[in-house]
Each structure stands twice: as structure tokens, then as C-alpha cells.
Amino acid sequence: MAKPKKLANGRWQIRPRYKDIVTGEWIGGKKTFDTAVEARAYEAQVIADANMGHSSKAVTLGKYYTHWLELYKKPFVEKRTISRIEVDMKHALTFFTSGKQLDMITKANYQLWLNTEARTHSHETVRTMHTTFKSMMENAVDEGIILRNPCVGARFTGVTRKLKHPKQTVLDIHDYKLLLNQILQSPDCASKYACIVQAFTGMRIGELLGLTWSKINASEHKILIDGQYDYMENTGRIHLKDHTRPREITVEASLFDYLNDYRHWQQTSVYGSKVVPMSQYLFIGDDGLPITPNAVNKFLDHQCQKAGVTRITSHAWRRTQATMMRLAKLDDKFIAGFLGHTVETLEKYYVKETDDLKRENQTLRQAFLADQGII
Template identity: 25%
Template structure:
């Protein structure tokens, strides 16, 4: 951005007007001159080249937004002349296009593209190329957070009849138990159990190492994750500061992990004895060669196992949803669930991850009705007592009250007190 450039502009009504425009441009700082001369496409690509401290996955998403959505629609505009009206028009046109599945662009996609553009223009403000970020005034459709629903019998029947499934769905406790029983002999049984019960993210489970698991104390530490950018795997710190956490393990989960470690060690011994390569990588979940698993493999493997088990479909991340639901149904409070899942805010935990299971909802409904019925009983008894005390013929009390004893006159001052 520090190179001296020749700026060409045309369309002025006279030579004098062109000179005035030239003099105004020369009076600006180099940053302001760049804002008046650079196109949006040039700035966006320059901004991308400076993003060296972000996660590879974030860089991949930024690049997709810039090259696929932003540059084709606003790339030819001059950065310093960019207005909110132009951006609103561009996003309106983007909203009526189709995604790779042939469906209209979702509110989530529009929000992501807007987030990328806003970050890029904020950087332009900081660099002094523009004085204001017009992306702040772009109006977009509200993004609705998906709410997890439970695979009830009715929803399963509808899915079997139509093939349509909810965006986010979790199994009932009985369905989850059936799945875990089906995969008991799978080499990744401990991984399915850990995600389903303790709610680890896919990348957190794939990046878990034995050094971070304390089976004696019954806890594990989430300190890294393995994520993908395209097909490439990148290992780094957890998703956020809140994601770096300690997860408590119950005695059964500890037993499952102990058994998994024993089988892993036995498999390594057999492979080495057979002259095959087996790495002692230190990861909890590995392939036969001892190396850590590609996160995408876990997604594909779960899909196959669910289909073979004959259960309604869920995503790998839905197992995490289900872990929150189970903890909530078992009586865990929101703060405990938030810490377990590694959420930055309790609102996200409450809004998205805590679907009430049908059995729990029925118990709450029964308890509410029982409370109301119990509250109505004393009222009925009082009414019966009043009715019995009345004269059946005249409808007045059978016994007239006697004169009150003379307790002395109470003055106004005493009444006021």
C-alpha cells in the first residue's frame, strides 16, 4: 500500500474542474488518496493478505465470502465512495440468488458475508482510508438460531413418510441408549460415549490427548482442537477462551476410557509384533496406525453407524446438543451446563442446547396439574363448611351472633395507628 501510483479520473465538465479535483486529491494524505483511488476488490484482497494471525478456518471463510459474494457485486466500486445504499442493494440481490443446493441464500449466509465485509471496512477505517464504515447501516433479515427438537414417535413417522428432517434434532434417552448399545463393539465407542454424555465438540474430541485426561481424578482438560479448512487439518487452541475448560467425568465414563486405553495399547502391541508401523502419538482417539483421526472421518463414520442402527438421523454436533439436553433433564442447572459445553454466554446454552425431553416435559406437566388440584381442595372444604353453617330455609346463618363485649371506645388516634 506504500507504492506511489498514478491516479486517472475523467468526466469533468472543464479543465478547471479537473485541476480542482487534482489539487483536492493531492492535498489528502496517502491513506485518503488510496481510499479515493482503490477499488473495493483491491482493498478486500489486500486486507485478506494481512490476516496472518487468524485461524485457517476463519481465513478460508473470509476468502470464500470475498471472492464468491463480495467482489462479484461491489468489487468494482471505489472504496472511498462506498455507501450504505449501494451495500443494501448488493445484499438484496445476493439474497435472491441460490446456493450450491439450489436453495435461496439463508439469513445465516448473509450474516456471515456481512460480518466479513464489516471487518474489512473496519480495518479500512483504522488505516485511515475511509472515515466511516457504511456496512454498519446495512439491513439484513434476522438470523434465527436453530432450536433443537426431539425425535419423538410422531416426528420419526413423518420423517419416514416424507424424508424431511428437522435442522437440529436430538435423540431421546432411549434412542441414545439404543445407539450406544449398538456401537459397543466399535473402535470409537469411547468417543461416541464421550461426546454424547459430556458434550465435546468434534475438534475437541479429535484433538484430545491422554496427557489431558486424568482418570484418577475423573476429569479431562480441553486445551486444543483439530479442525479442517477444506480437507486440510489444523491443530490449535480451542474455539474461544470459554472453550478452554475442565470437564468432569462420571465413574462409568472413566471406566469406558480405561477400557479404551487398554484396547489401544493391546492393538499397538499386536501391530508392532506383526512388524507393522504403529505410532505412539499420545492421542486418545486414533486410527490403527496410532495417528490422530481426520475430523471429517468422525462425521462420516457416525452417519454410517446411525444408518446401520436404524435410528432417525442426527449430525455429530447433535450428539453435543443431546448431551446438554440430558444434563438439563437430569437436573443440572444452566450455569453447570454452560461450563460443561464451554459456552461464552449462558443465553446461548439456554436458547439452543437445552431441549426438554418428552418424559421430563410430561413430569413437569403432571406436577403443575397436581399442584393446582391440591390448591383447589382447601377452597372446596371451606365452601362446604359455610354451606353447612347456613339455615337451609332462609339462607342465613343458623345462629345469630351475640353482642360484642364492651372493650371500651377506640379513638381515632388508636385506629390510625
């Protein structure tokens, strides 16, 4: 600890030093008091605050963002997620500037930023910007950099973009049956069977592409999901999203019948020199690597047109599976475990209020009112 220094005018000066919680640099600053006791008390308070995570030096947005990204994100999330975070934060840094003090970002100027972005970006894009920034500020609160999160309670909107082709994010039961039936009747190819597996399981596209034949237990109707294919970098199988634990799901026997048909077609194609030799991965292209998400989505687009269903991307199978399981009145913990999510994420992003769910809940409501003698 520093010793108070008596000045010529009789006052006492102290220079407490502590390590900055963001940059790791040693920080020192002088302050003068009437007595040595006051000087020591000030130093003790500064050191105590620093040990508790509070800094007397203003932390800038640019420095904290770098600190947050390196410490809390890069070790745990995929490269594509990091790329998305960097795009989101580029907008924030442009608006606030990297030199903006973190504690000077208020609810008012934060809301102004969201309102500004909403003039030129879609609701979904503004939502991801908000989610990213709010997450960073939550960590800043936990670290004692700021006292409260200005992002809490913020509202946002966005421009409605006219799509070249209509698109939906979830299928109702009617469209699900139409599309699945159309896919089953389509000519054999890797994308066809990839879509069938997603339709039954709601797997993420990376998990699907990372499936190997060793993970398929046809006799017990189980699939082990313990990795995903890094289709952004083509570096092979990697850990699951957010380093979640592997999960084993039990699926209907008919899916394994389809996989058996696929295996037979694949082997026949190999012998006929139509495709490259067999691979450990289920869904491979001519280069011996797993097919791309783009290939699956192009196949889906074509099949949607033929089935007369508003187009979807592969991720819609995931939302559809979550919504169908809710319609079947399955337990939320089971649904979350099956899809590899938390119950909170499932409820917030995946279960959608389709017409099927509305009708089911209206029926339940009327039955309750009738049982109570109200109607």
C-alpha cells in the same frame, strides 16, 4: 503539512497528503479555494479525518476484503474457516464486482444479493454468506470506511434440498438413549469410544481428535481441553478454535470406566498386532494418526440405522449436550464454559427447541399460571 500555492488567477491551491487506511499508500489530491485560509482549513480537515480513520478516497470491495482477511481473520482462525470465508466472498465479489465502492453497497442492493443467492442455495448456506459479509462490514464501520452497516436487518431464505438420507442436527432424550445404548453394545473400535466421549462432553471433533492420554485425569473425573488436532492439514495438535482459553471439564465417573475399557482393548489389540503401536492420542487409526471425522460420521451413520434413529453427524452431540444441559436447568454460563463458547453463541446456535424442552417449558408455564390462581 503542505503549503497553499497561489495561482496566476489569484486563487489558492492545496494538496493534502495522507496514508490510506486500507492500502497503506500515500494519497494526495489538489483542491482550489478563494483564500489561503480556506485552503489550510481544508487540509487540516482532511488530515484530521484520516487520523480518525475516515478516508476521502472511495475504498473498493475487493481491496477492503483483502485488507480485512489479512488483518482480522488469517491470524486468528483456522485454515478451514478461511477456506469457507473465501467461498462465501467469491459469491459476493461475483455479484457486486471487486471494483464496487464499499459505500455504494446499500441495504437494497445487499438484500437483492441475498435474494439472488437464495434461489440456488440452502438457507444455511445463505446464512453463512450473510454472516461473513456482515462481519466484514462491521469492521469497515469501526474503521470509518463506511458510516453504517447495510447488512443490519437483512433477511434471507433458501431452497429446501432433498436429502438422500434424512438427517437431524440434535437428539431428543429418547433418541439419545437409544443411540448411546446401541453404540455401547457395538464392537470395540476407536470410533465407538470417540462417540461415547462426545456423547458425554459435546466436544468439537477437532478437540476430541486432539485428546492425549495425559489430558485425562481419571481419579478426579476431569478432562483438560487445551488443543485440537489439525485434521485438515494433519500437522498435529494446535491451539483451540479461535484461540480460546483451555478449559477443564468434570465429567461423570461412568465415562472414565468406558475409557478404561477402551484403553484395555487398545492395549490388547497392540499385543495382538491388530493395530499400530500405542500413540499419545486417544483415538488412532492404522496409520498411527488420529482417526478422521469421516470415520466417526460413518460409524455414527451405521449405528443410527441399527438404533432406528434419524442419522446425525458428530457435531449433533454438541448441540444435544447444550440442549440437555438447558433442560437440566443448568446456568447458561456453566453450559457455555463447559462447551467452550460464549453465552451469546450458545443461545444463537446450539440450544435447540426439542420436544423435551417444549414440554418442560409448558409444564413450567402451567405451574406459574396455577400458582397465580389464573387456572
